[in-house]
Amino acid sequence: MVFYAGVGAQVPLSFEDIKVGEEFISPGRTVTEMDVVLFAGLSGDYNVLHTDAEHMKSSQFGERIAHGLLVLSIQQGLLSRIAPELVEPPMAELAWKFRGPIKIGDTVHVVARVSDKRSAERAGWGLVTIARRVLNQRGEVVQEGESEHMVERRLG
Amino acid sequence: MASAAAGPLPRTERSSYFEDVEIGVPLETPAMTVTAAHVSLYAGVTGEVPAADPDGVPQLLALCLSSGLGWRVPRPPLVVLAFMGFDWKFHLPIRVGDTIRSRSHTASKRSLKEGGVVFEHRDIVNQRGEIVQSGRLTLLVAKRKPA
Numbered sequence: 001m002v003f004y005a006g007v008g009a010q011v012p013l014s015f016e017d018i019k020v021g022e023e024f025i026s027p028g029r030t031v032t033e034m035d036v037v038l039f040a041g042l043s044g045d046y047n048v049l050h051t052d053a054e055h056m057k058s059s060q061f062g063e064r065i066a067h068g069l070l071v072l073s074i075q076q077g078l079l080s081r082i083a084p085e086l087v088e089p090p091m092a093e094l095a096w097k098f099r100g101p102i103k104i105g106d107t108v109h110v111v112a113r114v115s116d117k118r119s120a121e122r123a124g125w126g127l128v129t130i131a132r133r134v135l136n137q138r139g140e141v142v143q144e145g146e147s148e149h150m151v152e153r154r155l156g
Numbered sequence: 157m158a159s160a161a162a163g164p165l166p167r168t169e170r171s172s173y174f175e176d177v178e179i180g181v182p183l184e185t186p187a188m189t190v191t192a193a194h195v196s197l198y199a200g201v202t203g204e205v206p207a208a209d210p211d212g213v214p215q216l217l218a219l220c221l222s223s224g225l226g227w228r229v230p231r232p233p234l235v236v237l238a239f240m241g242f243d244w245k246f247h248l249p250i251r252v253g254d255t256i257r258s259r260s261h262t263a264s265k266r267s268l269k270e271g272g273v274v275f276e277h278r279d280i281v282n283q284r285g286e287i288v289q290s291g292r293l294t295l296l297v298a299k300r301k302p303a
Contacts, residue, residue: 035201042197044224047236068239069220070201076216077202084205090246091215097241145241 013085014154015126018117024086026078026110028137031066033104039070065101071108071143072096075134078110086114086130089149096145100136107137115146126151172234173300174272179262185225187257187283194221195252213250218289222258222280229260235298237271244291248282255283263292271298 040046048055049065056064079087102108116129128151134143190213198217199206207214227233250256260278274297280289 029203038197038201039220042194042201043220045220045227046224047227049236049238067223069216069223073198073202073204073216073220076214077204080205081203088205088207090249092246094244094246095242096244098239 013151015117015128015151016154018086018114018128018151020114020117023111023113024079024083026075026082026112028107028109029074029078030107031071031074031102031104035070035074036064036066036104039067039073043067043069045069061101061103063103065103066106068098068102068143071102071134074108075110075132075143078108079112079132083112086112086128087147087149089128089151091147092127092150093148094145096143098143100140100142102136102142106142108134108142110134117151120150122150124153124155126153170232172232174265174267174274174297175300176232177234177262177265177274177297179264182259182261183229183231184260185222185228185258187255188221188225189255190218190221190250190252192252211252213252213254215246215250215289218250218256218280219244221256222278222289225256225258226260226278234274234295236295237298238296240273240294240296242291242293244289246289248286248288250282250288254288256280256288265297267299268296271296273297 036050040051045067050067053064076087110132112130112132114128115131118127120127128149130147132145132147133141136142194217195213198214204214258278258280260276263275263277265275266273274295276293276295278291278293279287282288
């Protein structure tokens, strides 16, 4: 099942409601220069990769690239718009790979799939794994990883 | 160096390269108080649907802040060519008003033809000394001399 949606109502979801194999495709978002500048200011990461346009002309990328963690954060925001109930439960773990550069003007979207669920050690809780892929406008996977979330079980 | 202009990053003396990275040497960043302004700015950039708890700090924001703090260590800036990935664990929540810093060391490194891979262990620590997040980051770092 595929969902395209704007900001939806947040419905509390319990462990029992989550279906392994369910897939979500987010809307797209264009990564702008303003995103990169704001993120440099917010994070304090002023690496020349993200901030020195002149220098980056002579690099393998030919221009500034977005912070990997910026796009990771945008990805989280995109998913929260279509499946807030899925990404709101706190993460216990996150494994992530940055596969390729994201340039200013690139448009990314996220494909997420519930890949696993199992009981947690803590009583009343379960662990849900979400496999996430970030794709650019050419369909290339630029980032991917898995998040593991602590989700409450239904009482009774 | 004649080839400096063609290189991926400025070859200044005030940089650390793959060869300079020492295994196991602890590095600690200054601390920073996470404010409501950080949370608001971050929400604006990410577009994440706001959490029910206004004093909760988004888990990924702390990781982002640690990436900036990571440059503020007593070592010339590392010439990072690419952030390749990470494996991360979230141990405790962070609240607005908490003060975090990061402690790290290089766990291992591997030389490649061009540059090398550095595996960094990082802990994010709060004002009570509790490790709130931790994990391993994989960085591609430039070498001082071309291979």
